Each structure stands twice: as structure tokens, then as C-alpha cells.
Amino acid sequence: MNLTEHLAALQVVVPLLAAPVIVLLQGKRLAWAATTATSVMAFIIAVALTVGVMNGQDFQYFMGSWDAPYGIELRVDALSALVLLVVTGASTVALLAAYHSVESQVETERQPLFYAAWVLALAGLTGITVAADAFNIFVFMEISSLASYVLVAGGPDRRALPAVFKYLIFGTIGATFYLIGVGLIYMMTGTLNLADMELRIHEVSDQSPILVAAGFITVGLALKAAVFPLHIWLPSAYTFAPHAVTVFLAACATKVSLYVLLRFDFFVFQQNLFGHEAQFAYFLMPLALAAIIVASAIAMFEKNVKRLLAWSSVAQIGYIILGASLVTVAGLSASILHIFNHALAKGTLFLVVACLALQVSQLRLGSLAGIAKAMPWTCGAFVVAGLSLIGVPGTAGFVSKWYLISAVLSLGPSGIALAAVIVVSSLMAVVYIWRIVEQIYFQPATAMTTVKETPISLLALTWLAALANIYFGLNPELPVTLSSAAATVLMGHLQ
Amino acid sequence: MELLGYYNYWVFAVVLMIGFYAVIVCNNLIKKLLGLAIFQSAVFLMYITMDKVEGGTAPIIQKGVEGQIFSNPLPQVLILTAIVVGVSTTALGLAIVVRIKEAYGSVEEDDILAKDRQS
Numbered sequence: 001m002n003l004t005e006h007l008a009a010l011q012v013v014v015p016l017l018a019a020p021v022i023v024l025l026q027g028k029r030l031a032w033a034a035t036t037a038t039s040v041m042a043f044i045i046a047v048a049l050t051v052g053v054m055n056g057q058d059f060q061y062f063m064g065s066w067d068a069p070y071g072i073e074l075r076v077d078a079l080s081a082l083v084l085l086v087v088t089g090a091s092t093v094a095l096l097a098a099y100h101s102v103e104s105q106v107e108t109e110r111q112p113l114f115y116a117a118w119v120l121a122l123a124g125l126t127g128i129t130v131a132a133d134a135f136n137i138f139v140f141m142e143i144s145s146l147a148s149y150v151l152v153a154g155g156p157d158r159r160a161l162p163a164v165f166k167y168l169i170f171g172t173i174g175a176t177f178y179l180i181g182v183g184l185i186y187m188m189t190g191t192l193n194l195a196d197m198e199l200r201i202h203e204v205s206d207q208s209p210i211l212v213a214a215g216f217i218t219v220g221l222a223l224k225a226a227v228f229p230l231h232i233w234l235p236s237a238y239t240f241a242p243h244a245v246t247v248f249l250a251a252c253a254t255k256v257s258l259y260v261l262l263r264f265d266f267f268v269f270q271q272n273l274f275g276h277e278a279q280f281a282y283f284l285m286p287l288a289l290a291a292i293i294v295a296s297a298i299a300m301f302e303k304n305v306k307r308l309l310a311w312s313s314v315a316q317i318g319y320i321i322l323g324a325s326l327v328t329v330a331g332l333s334a335s336i337l338h339i340f341n342h343a344l345a346k347g348t349l350f351l352v353v354a355c356l357a358l359q360v361s362q363l364r365l366g367s368l369a370g371i372a373k374a375m376p377w378t379c380g381a382f383v384v385a386g387l388s389l390i391g392v393p394g395t396a397g398f399v400s401k402w403y404l405i406s407a408v409l410s411l412g413p414s415g416i417a418l419a420a421v422i423v424v425s426s427l428m429a430v431v432y433i434w435r436i437v438e439q440i441y442f443q444p445a446t447a448m449t450t451v452k453e454t455p456i457s458l459l460a461l462t463w464l465a466a467l468a469n470i471y472f473g474l475n476p477e478l479p480v481t482l483s484s485a486a487a488t489v490l491m492g493h494l495q
Numbered sequence: 496m497e498l499l500g501y502y503n504y505w506v507f508a509v510v511l512m513i514g515f516y517a518v519i520v521c522n523n524l525i526k527k528l529l530g531l532a533i534f535q536s537a538v539f540l541m542y543i544t545m546d547k548v549e550g551g552t553a554p555i556i557q558k559g560v561e562g563q564i565f566s567n568p569l570p571q572v573l574i575l576t577a578i579v580v581g582v583s584t585t586a587l588g589l590a591i592v593v594r595i596k597e598a599y600g601s602v603e604e605d606d607i608l609a610k611d612r613q614s
Contacts, residue, residue: 135573142580146587153591158598162607165591169518172531172584179538179577180511186570187545 004052008061008074008130011045011084012140014038015123022116028103031112036095038119042126043088046081053081054481060132068132069196075132079486082336082479083252083259086343087125090251091118093347097461098244101354105242106154114154118248121147125256133192134182137260138175141224144256145171148249152241163236170223170233174257177220184213185268194267201272214269214276218261218283225257227284227321228291231314238310243354246306250313251347255339258320262336266490270327277327284325289421291318296428300435305356305363308432309349312389315425316342322418323404330407333480333487338400340479341388344472345397348385348465352378355454355462365435370445378454379440381466386433388469391426395473399480401426503544511537524595524602528588535581539574546570 018038025031049059059076062068076084095118106114124144131137149171153164186192188209189200201210219230226234234254238246269276295314302308316338323335353363355378360367372379388395391402401422408418454462472479514537517530551566592602599607 135576139576139580142584146583149587149591153594159611161591161595161598162604162611165524165588165595168584168588168591169527169531173515173518173534175580176535176538180541183538183542183545183570186573 004048006061007045007049007052008059008076009063011042011049011076011130012074012123012127014041014045015119015126019116019119019123022112022119025112028108028111029099031115032095032099032102035115035119036092039088039092039095039122042122043092046084046088046126049076050081050085050482052076053078053485054478061130069191069193072136073132073193073195074130076130077486077489078482079259079263079336079489080129082340082482082486083129083256084126086255086340087122087129087252090343090347091122091248093351093461093465094244094247094251097247097351097354097458100358100455100458101244102242104358105156105244110154114151117147117150117154118245120144121151121248121253125252128256128260132194134185134194134197134264135192138179138182141175141178141257141260144253145175145224148245148253151245151249152237154245155240155242157240159236160240163233163240167233167237170230174220174223174230177216177223179220181213181215181217181220184209184216188213194263198268198272201268207273210269210273214265214273217264218280221257221261221264222287225254225261226314226317228287228294228314228318231291231295231317234314235307235310238313239304239307243306243350243357247347247350247354250310250350251343254313254317255320255343258317258339262324262332262490265324266332281325281327284321288318288322288325289418291315292322292421292425293428296425296432299432300428302432303365305353305365305368305436306350308365308436309346309353312429312432313342313346315429316346316389318425319401319404319422322422323407326407326411327491328407328410329484329487329491330403330410332490333484334400334403334407336483336486337403337476337479340483341396341400341472344465344469345385345388345395348381348462348469349389351462351465352382352385355458358454358458359451365439368436368439369443370440371451372441373445374451375453377459378462381459381462382440383437384466385469386437388473390429390433393473394470396469396476398473399476403480503540507537507541507544510540522604524592524604525589527604528585528592531588532581532585535577535584539578539581542570542574542577 015038022031022034025034052059061074063072121144124140124147127140128137131140149164149168152167153160185197188204189197191197191200204210223230238250265280292315295311299308299311302311320335320338323331357363388397391397405419405422408415511534514530514534518527518534521527521530546567548564548566551564554565554568596602599610601607
């Protein structure tokens with residue numbers, strides 16, 4: 001028996017099976033260790049899959065040996081490999097850093113359950129990424145969502161509860177819209193397998209139900225992915241979630257929904273629906289631009305550090321959507337690349353916030369004044385990741401912004417306006433990152449005698465994440481190769 | 496009477512919107528969850544309707560019976576899964592409402608917002 005054949009299935013099965021075991025574990029230390037081990041294993045599997053994909057392999061797996069389209073198919077190509085790397089990597093880094101943070105924020109007897117929910121969220125997110133049929137994507141989406149509601153509600157702040165309630169309502173409406181869309185497509189084509197669906201949509205004589213389905217699916221997934229006017233659940237959910245959870249979810253939860261959006265729209269609908277390309281572009285591009293400008297502007301005036309970074313996430317989702325809405329290979333690969341790079345930058349920033357939160361009780365800007373004197377290394381990591389978020393040359397953020405701007409400029413005159421928006425919002429990013437840097441470096445310290453530097457193990461991890469921003473800024477071959485391969489596959493359906 | 500032929504789909508659309516309206520308008524969190532449950536059950540109706548084949552019965556192959564018309568069992572299986580998802584969402588939502596009641600002493604959205612503003 002060859003193990004590599006089963007990697008795609010193991011990616012989901014390992015965390016899914018680990019969840020009930022972790023519930024049964026008594027000690028919090030044991031539960032944390034088991035969760036981290038599971039996540040590391042999932043990361044190793046994702047790396048093995050990525051190596052396979054880079055060598056030109058296309059992983060296909062038929063559950064129980066029932067052939068597609070009747071059986072359940074799992075599939076890993078360049079796009080899913082990249083997203084898998086982001087999801088499992090973010091989960092692993094967040095978990096390695098999580099022990100102290102969770103210890104201070106979640107009650108002791110609830111910690112094993114908390115970690116079990118974490119593994120389920122991981123299983124759901126990886127499941128969405130490997131699944132090749134529409135209904136399994138829905139089921140995994142709900143597994144990951146339900147688990148992440150539990151994770152967000154785990155924090156000590158009571159304001160987390162209304163935030164998570166809002167998240168639950170919006171998430172469920174989004175998922176139900178997606179379900180309606182899938183139902184309409186099944187009604188017309190009789191299939192749930194994405195590859196089969198793509199072939200059969202050609203044969204449908206009356207396309208109006210499919211058009212309605214495309215609307216439902218796009219809006220439903222946009223809700224889940226927090227695309228601009230549908231983002232209002234995101235800032236509160238990220239702000240009041242336990243810090244470790246924010247590191248995990250901010251890096252990958254919305255990205256996975258964006259992945260499904262890209263896969264559905266480019267794989268199934270484009271070319272098969274009359275005029276879908278233009279509708280997709282004209283619907284999403286204004287939303288993306290509004291997200292970039294409005295969310296950055298709100299971030300500039302926000303006083304809570306976590307909420308500020310959450311608003312910046314809404315703006316960054318705008319960049320990803322903007323790249324996709326160009327419907328060109330260059331735009332799409334810039335957008336997929338930004339999924340990777342933004343996860344890197346924002347994950348590191350929230351990791352630093354988690355380190356800061358161990359020392360200070362409040363995360364308002366004012367209460368962080370002058371903290372860099374006591375925690376120089378932690379704050380140094382913040383600056384590096386902040387530069388990457390802004391897109392300074394030599395960091396990961398620069399690479400994807402460069403690709404995005406060159407994709408936009410290739411559109412001709414109208415592209416210059418889009419490029420201007422990107423440049424302006426990068427300047428706004430300079431402003432909101434600078435506000436934090438100014439507070440932590442240049443304000444006089446106020447009564448912070450108890451503040452100590454972050455423990456060395458946590459600090460090493462944070463710097464590892466920060467240096468990854470620089471590494472992938474200087475050697476971007478891996479994500480660039482994967483994202484351009486993914487973009488070529490997605491756009492291949494248009495030629 | 497093509498309009499009446501789509502009776503179930505009309506009901507689907509109306510029930511869906513009733514649920515959606517309740518989610519948006521209601522101030523009480525429990526009522527919001529009820530609206531969400533109605534919203535989801537409308538989708539169950541859509542799936543169940545589309546698997547119906549005129550004159551079709553339960554899809555069981557029997558000896559000696561041929562030429563039988565069957566209803567499509569797949570949407571029923573799918574919606575069984577979706578019902579489970581819906582139940583767990585409602586359960587989790589109610590659990591959160593219980594904790595909101597413990598923390599804020601109210602399940603009205605206005606009160607909760609007002610209390611958050613004070614603190």
C-alpha cells in the first residue's frame with residue numbers, strides 16, 4: 001500500500017479522528033500537546049502534498065473506491081495545495097504559541113474541549129480545500145464554522161458573545177445561500193461533482209436557474225469571506241476572540257471561503273454561463289475597491305489594536321477580490337499569491353498582539369505607550385510584519401502588491417486608476433501601522449513596571465514568523481510558482 | 496396552470512423570506528434564531544420538492560417488480576445532512592443565547608448594545 005495515494009484523505013482524517021481523543025484527554029497540557037502534534041502532522045501532510053504538486057502530480061482520491069461522479073472525490077491541485085499550506089501552517093504556528101495565551105484566557109476544565117473545537121475547525125478548513133464536490137464543501141464549511149463559533153466564544157470578555165452570535169447568524173445565512181445555489185445546480189445538472197458539473201452545465205437548455213444559483217453561491221460565499229458590505233461580523237469576532245484563535249482564524253478562515261468562491265466561479269461558471277465573466281467583474285470590482293478604501297480609512301481611526309488589524313484584514317480581502325475580478329491570469333495569480341502573503345503578515349501581527357496581551361491587560365493604543373522599551377524584540381517583530389503588510393520591498397507583502405499592480409496596469413488607461421487606489425490604500429496602511437509603532441516606541445511609558453519581555457520560546461516562534469515574511473519576500477519562488485500554476489488552471493477553462 | 500404547478504417552489508420562496516425577515520427585524524435573540532431555523536427549513540422544502548418524480552415511489556429494488564418509477568433518493572440524503580447541520584447550528588445558537596443572558600441579563604439586542612456602550 002502506497003501512503004502517498006492516501007495523503008489527500010489523511011489531510012482531513014487525521015484531525016477529524018484526533019478530535020474525539022482530545023475531548024477525552026484530562027490534562028490541559030496533554031490536550032494542548034495532542035492538538036499541536038495533530039496540527040504538525042497535518043502540516044507535514046500539506047507539505048508532502050505541495051511537494052507532489054510541484055513535481056507535477058495531481059492528487060485524486062476516491063472515497064471507498066467509488067468512482068466519480070457517483071462517489072466522493074477528493075482532489076488536490078496547485079490552488080488547494082497553497083491554501084492547505086496556509087491553513088495548516090497558521091494552525092501549527094498559532095498552536096505552538098497558544099499554550100500560555102489560552103491558559104490565561106480559557107478556564108482550565110474547558111481547555112480540552114477548546115482544543116477539540118480547534119482540531120475540528122482545522123479538519124473542516126482542510127476538508128473544504130480537498131473536497132471536489134459541492135455538497136462536501138458545504139458540510140466541511142459547516143463543521144469549520146460551528147467549531148470556530150465555539151473558539152471565538154471561548155474568550156473571557158463578555159462582548160465576545162454578541163459578536164459570536166452575529167457571526168453565527170451571518171455564517172449560517174451565507175452557508176444556506178450556498179446550499180440553495182448548489183440545490184438549483186443539482187436540479188438542472190443532476191450532479192454535485194465540480195468537474196462533472198462543469199461539463200454538464202453546457203448541456204442545460206434553460207440557464208436561468210443556474211444564473212440564480214451563481215448569484216446565491218457568490219453572495220453566500222462573499223458573506224463567509226467578509227467581502228466588503230458583508231463584512232460587519234468580522235471586526236468584532238476577531239477583536240473579542242481569544243488571541244490565539246485570532247492568529248489562526250485571521251490567517252486562514254476567510255481565505256478558505258475565498259478559495260471556494262474562486263473555484264466555483266472560475267471552474268464551474270465562467271465560460272459556461274453567458275456573460276458571467278463581465279457580471280463577476282462588475283459585481284466584485286466596486287466592492288473590492290470600496291473595501292480597500294473604506295476599511296483602510298476606518299483602520300486609521302481605530303483605537304483598539306486588534307480591531308484595527310481586523311479592519312485592515314477587510315481591506316486586504318479587497319485586494320484579493322480585486323485581483324480575481326480582473327479575470328486575467330496575472331490578476332488571478334496576484335490574488336492567490338496575496339492569500340498566502342497576507343496570511344503570513346497578518347498571522348505574524350496577531351501573534352505579536354498575543355505576546356503583548358500576555359503582559360498588558362488592555363489592548364487599547366494608549367495602554368501600549370512606550371512598551372517597546374520593555375519588550376524590544378517583540379516590538380521589532382511587529383515592525384517587520386507591519387512593513388510586510390504595507391508592502392515594503394524585501395518583504396512578502398511587496399511581492400503580491402507588485403504582481404497586483406502590474407496585473408492592473410496591463411489593463412491600460414483604466415488600470416492606472418485602480419493602481420492609484422492600491423497605492424493610496426498602501427499609504428493608508430503606512431498611517432495605521434505607524435500609529436501603533438509611534439505608540440509603542442515614541443510615547444513615554446506609563447506605569448508599566450510589571451511588563452517583561454516575552455518568554456524566549458514564544459519570542460523565537462514570533463521571530464520565525466516575522467523572518468518568514470522576509471524570506472518569502474526575497475525568495476518568492478514557492479508561492480509564486482504555485483499561484484501562477486493555480487491561476488493557469490483556473491483560467492484554462494476560459495480559453 | 497403552470498403557476499400552480501410550481502406551488503412548492505412558491506412556498507419555498509415565501510417561507511425563505513419570512514425567515515429572513517425575522518432574522519433581520521427581530522430584536523429578541525431567540526426570535527432571531529427561530530427566524531434562522533425557518534429560513535433553513537425553506538431550503539429543506541426545496542430539496543425535497545425537486546426529488547419528486549410523478550408517480551415515483553421509494554427507491555427499493557424488488558424481485559418480480561419491473562418498470563417501477565422511483566423518486567430520486569439523493570436530495571433526501573443530502574437534506575438529511577443539512578437538517579443535522581441546522582439542528583446543531585440552532586443548538587449552538589441557543590447555548591450562546593443562554594450565556595448572553597447570564598452575562599448581560601437580557602436577550603434583547605438593544606439592551607445588550609446599551610450595556611456594551613456603558614462599559
